[in-house]
Amino acid sequence: MALFGVAIAVATVFFRYHTIASILKWLALTLFAYVITAFVIGPDWRAVAHDTFIPSLPKGHAASAMIVAILGTTISPYLFFWQASQEIEEQKAAGRRMVARRGATRHELGVRGMDVGVGTLFSNLVMYFIILTTALTLHRHGITDIETSKQAAEALIPLAGKFAALLFTIGILGVGFLAIPTLAGSAAYAYAETFGWHQGLDAKFKSARAFYGIVICSTVVGIALDFAKISPVKALFYTAVINGLLAPFLLVGVLLVATDRKIMRNQPSSPLSVASVCITTLLMFAAAIGMFVL
Numbered sequence: 087m088a089l090f091g092v093a094i095a096v097a098t099v100f101f102r103y104h105t106i107a108s109i110l111k112w113l114a115l116t117l118f119a120y121v122i123t124a125f126v127i128g129p130d131w132r133a134v135a136h137d138t139f140i141p142s143l144p145k146g147h148a149a150s151a152m153i154v155a156i157l158g159t160t161i162s163p164y165l166f167f168w169q170a171s172q173e174i175e176e177q178k179a180a181g182r183r184m185v186a187r188r189g190a191t192r193h194e195l196g197v198r199g200m201d202v203g204v205g206t207l208f209s210n211l212v213m214y215f216i217i218l219t220t221a222l223t224l225h226r227h228g229i230t231d232i233e234t235s236k237q238a239a240e241a242l243i244p245l246a247g248k249f250a251a252l253l254f255t256i257g258i259l260g261v262g263f264l265a266i267p268t269l270a271g272s273a274a275y276a277y278a279e280t281f282g283w284h285q286g287l288d289a290k291f292k293s294a295r296a297f298y299g300i301v302i303c304s305t306v307v308g309i310a311l312d313f314a315k316i317s318p319v320k321a322l323f324y325t326a327v328i329n330g331l332l333a334p335f336l337l338v339g340v341l342l343v344a345t346d347r348k349i350m351r352n353q354p355s356s357p358l359s360v361a362s363v364c365i366t367t368l369l370m371f372a373a374a375i376g377m378f379v380l
Contacts, residue, residue, distance in 0.1 A: 095305040103287040116260025150377040158330025164272035171275040270304035334370035
């Protein structure tokens with residue numbers, strides 16, 4: 087695990103943005119291992135479709151907390167920093183070095199909208215199949231107290247076969263390679279924006295020591311947690327719950343900015359986008375309240 091984390095930290099510091107972006111894009115394909123795993127198991131698709139579109143309401147605190155965690159995983163606060171920062175990295179890679187821009191063209195907005203839309207679609211598709219796979223195997227057989235990803239993969243062998251367990255393991259490794267630079271990078275971008283540090287994955291280490299320092303420190307903390315007596319699965323769950331509680335407040339801020347014509351240079355978000363975010367924000371607040379009330 088230590089070598090795994092160190093290798094990713096070194097690559098994040100010394101590789102340039104386009105190299106890192108290309109690696110992450112190819113690694114994203116490993117997430118489809120979860121989709122394949124679900125088909126290998128061979129569920130009753132009619133029952134799956136029924137439970138997907140007519141789900142049961144959460145009952146009790148634990149179920150409500152799980153809803154908040156799912157929302158916190160889907161709409162995590164760090165993603166806002168990562169997405170916005172990568173847009174700037176793309177602009178820099180294209181040779182645009184202006185400090186301030188005077189708006190975006192319709193074509194640029196369309197391309198970015200498609201990029202975010204397709205990414206959101208596939209990320210939620212993968213999440214759906216992860217939930218489906220664990221529901222059809224571990225949860226169905228009463229295995230709900232998993233402490234590590236290794237235990238999850240091993241528990242799948244007698245339930246779904248070695249091939250399904252192998253695919254699940256590939257997916258876990260892919261998620262790890264994707265998550266570490268993304269999470270560490272998001273924290274670095276957030277701190278850099280707050281304190282006005284020189285930043286960017288294309289920057290040299292000497293010119294962005296503080297930025298890369300956060301990347302390294304975040305990775306070191308992650309490695310240290312692996313040696314601490316902390317359940318990584320529970321840590322991920324509670325982190326997702328915290329994200330689910332914080333995200334709606336951040337969405338309110340996003341709404342205020344996105345609808346301000348002056349800040350958006352007369353290019354505010356469309357009424358449909360605003361309505362979608364408003365509904366999402368209200369649902370997230372409702373889920374958070376439900377977790378404490380139910």
